[in-house]
Amino acid sequence: MMYQWDGWHFGIGFGWIFAILFWVVILIGVAALGRWFFFGRDGLGGQDRPLDILKRRYARGELTREEYEQMRRDIES
Numbered sequence: 187m188m189y190q191w192d193g194w195h196f197g198i199g200f201g202w203i204f205a206i207l208f209w210v211v212i213l214i215g216v217a218a219l220g221r222w223f224f225f226g227r228d229g230l231g232g233q234d235r236p237l238d239i240l241k242r243r244y245a246r247g248e249l250t251r252e253e254y255e256q257m258r259r260d261i262e263s
Contacts, residue, residue: 236261 240261244254 237258240249240254240257243249244251249257
């Protein structure tokens with residue numbers, strides 16, 4: 187029996203394709219995990235986005251509502 191399922195091959199020689207795909211998926215997963223670990227969830231090295239900073243400043247009372255709205259429009263445009 188030449189083309190027999192033995193747990194590692196698909197009988198007609200396509201097992202190597204799945205082995206390559208397996209390692210590609212593993213490498214992509216390791217790279218994604220490393221990026222998340224070193225750069226944070228947003229991928230920016232833990233830096234805040236300008237709109238987040240603006241919201242915090244407004245919440246702390248550093249800006250009036252008019253200043254906040256004007257800066258928000260400037261950032262979003």
